[in-house]
Amino acid sequence: xxxxxxxxxxxxxxxxxxxxxxxxxxxxxxxxxxxxxxxxxxxxxxxxxxxxxxxxxxxxxxxxxxxxxxxxxxxxxxxxxxxxxxxxxxxxxxxxxxxxxxxxxxxxxxxxxxxxxxxxxxxxxxxxxxxxxxxxxxxxxxxxxxxxxxxxxxxxxxxxxxxxxxxxxxxxxxxxxxxxxxxxxxxxxxxxxxxxxxxxxxxxxxxxxxxxxxxxxxxxxxxxxxxxxxxxxxxxxxxxxxxxxxxxxxxxxxxxxxxxxxxxxxxxxxxxxxxxxxxxxxxxxxxxxxxxxxxxxxxxxxxxxxxxxxxxxxxxxxxxxxxxxxxxxxxxxxxxxxxxxxxxxxxxxxxxxxxxxxxxxxxxxxxxxxxxxxxxxxxxxxxxxxxxxxxxxxxxxxxxxxxxxxxxxxxxxxxxxxxxxxxxxxxxxxxxxxxxxxxxxxxxxxxxxxxxxxxxxx
Ligand SMILES: Cc1ncc(COP(=O)(O)O)c(C=O)c1O
Numbered sequence: 001x002x003x004x005x006x007x008x009x010x011x012x013x014x015x016x017x018x019x020x021x022x023x024x025x026x027x028x029x030x031x032x033x034x035x036x037x038x039x040x041x042x043x044x045x046x047x048x049x050x051x052x053x054x055x056x057x058x059x060x061x062x063x064x065x066x067x068x069x070x071x072x073x074x075x076x077x078x079x080x081x082x083x084x085x086x087x088x089x090x091x092x093x094x095x096x097x098x099x100x101x102x103x104x105x106x107x108x109x110x111x112x113x114x115x116x117x118x119x120x121x122x123x124x125x126x127x128x129x130x131x132x133x134x135x136x137x138x139x140x141x142x143x144x145x146x147x148x149x150x151x152x153x154x155x156x157x158x159x160x161x162x163x164x165x166x167x168x169x170x171x172x173x174x175x176x177x178x179x180x181x182x183x184x185x186x187x188x189x190x191x192x193x194x195x196x197x198x199x200x201x202x203x204x205x206x207x208x209x210x211x212x213x214x215x216x217x218x219x220x221x222x223x224x225x226x227x228x229x230x231x232x233x234x235x236x237x238x239x240x241x242x243x244x245x246x247x248x249x250x251x252x253x254x255x256x257x258x259x260x261x262x263x264x265x266x267x268x269x270x271x272x273x274x275x276x277x278x279x280x281x282x283x284x285x286x287x288x289x290x291x292x293x294x295x296x297x298x299x300x301x302x303x304x305x306x307x308x309x310x311x312x313x314x315x316x317x318x319x320x321x322x323x324x325x326x327x328x329x330x331x332x333x334x335x336x337x338x339x340x341x342x343x344x345x346x347x348x349x350x351x352x353x354x355x356x357x358x359x360x361x362x363x364x365x366x367x368x369x370x371x372x373x374x375x376x377x378x379x380x381x382x383x384x385x386x387x388x389x390x391x392x393x394x395x396x397x398x399x400x401x402x403x404x405x406x407x408x409x410x411x412x413x414x415x416x417x418x419x420x421x422x423x424x425x426x427x428x429x430x431x432x433x434x435x436x437x438x439x440x441x442x443x444x445x446x447x448x449x450x451x452x453x454x455x456x457x458x
């Protein structure tokens with residue numbers, strides 16, 4: 001019998017996170033204050049985040065120690081297993097070897113608790129009583145709810161309305177872990193109310209939900225805001241994944257030629273690939289692919305520009321690939337990939353040609369998810385299906401070329417709470433959304449007056 005899974009013992013759990021800022025060929029340009037347009041300092045961020053996270057956000061240290069209290073809880077689900085997808089390989093008749101890292105084994109079902117745990121911990125030791133956040137498909141909101149419960153913190157989640165209606169079970173998970181969850185836009189905040197005044201039927205977006213959660217945190221001295229993706233400290237916490245994977249690939253005796261992850265705000269992708277990007281910076285030849293939906297093509301069609309992280313323009317301006325903070329994507333089922341921006345770290349590495357972005361249409365992603373379920377058994381989150389679609393493309397390319405490539409991807413989460421999406425696909429109710437150039441141009445008009453990064457390309 002061939003080895004299917006590679007486990008690491010708990011004693012092999014990485015004791016440090018990897019900070020790619022220390023190895024970037026082009027350093028990130030600073031976030032800018034939304035009012036003054038000047039670089040923000042730690043004090044500007046203090047009303048929203050606790051100081052230890054702000055320090056990590058700007059850190060240039062290559063390795064950052066993981067506190068013992070976090071390690072003690074990481075072992076609830078970590079290290080996660082690395083799988084070899086023999087059945088998928090056989091089905092595709094590819095000479096490629098396909099590996100996947102299974103982040104769906106966390107109690108919340110995805111990679112999101114890797115940073116939720118760290119953020120809850122640093123808030124707890126900084127005296128925060130209540131954390132506010134947004135969530136798209138509900139994976140992030142449920143992960144943070146669980147981790148707030150572990151550290152005795154209150155948690156309030158604004159969930160993008162379209163997903164709130166599509167995925168009631170995610171809301172119930174959050175409530176089971178003791179959090180509250182409301183549909184965004186909501187009437188609880190000025191930001192939500194202003195959107196509803198313009199469009200009472202707004203399906204919501206991550207940008208709007210972020211505005212609501214930030215506003216709620218700023219209004220309460222005992223509350224802080226927490227973001228599940230995009231920011232540097234979130235990418236940092238997620239690197240525990242890639243660091244484990246490197247050890248597991250060494251045990252397998254292989255090294256990836258192609259590395260793939262889906263990217264919404266960039267965190268599961270970054271966490272999985274950044275330790276390998278470091279290898280690439282030092283000369284390894286790896287094709288590192290970030291996958292997004294064609295209906296929210298931030299990396300493939302959005303310029304690298306300064307933009308707000310939220311719709312109502314409360315957050316600092318970040319240098320990133322963006323479709324404009326007012327962009328509201330089609331209500332596709334991969335709710336976690338419906339974000340107008342992309343992590344500045346991922347965006348900068350795209351600019352430096354270390355990461356290659358690819359966009360795939362919705363129907364292809366569900367077809368890929370079905371193929372994966374019928375071969376490897378696991379039912380994937382719709383976000384994860386985006387990665388699988390490109391794994392299949394790459395495995396078929398390897399077949400055409402007759403090359404025995406090693407393909408590695410991040411299986412970012414399971415889709416067991418997303419069955420309504422699979423039902424819609426299986427009953428032929430889903431469609432691909434073509435996104436017209438003028439729709440993007442209209443959304444980008446809003447960012448024209450904003451400052452431009454040095455590498456701005458319109
Ligand atoms: C399973 C899963 N994968 C991927 C993502 C995309 O987010 P990120 O790019 O931060 O990993 C999400 C976001 O909700 C998710 O739930």
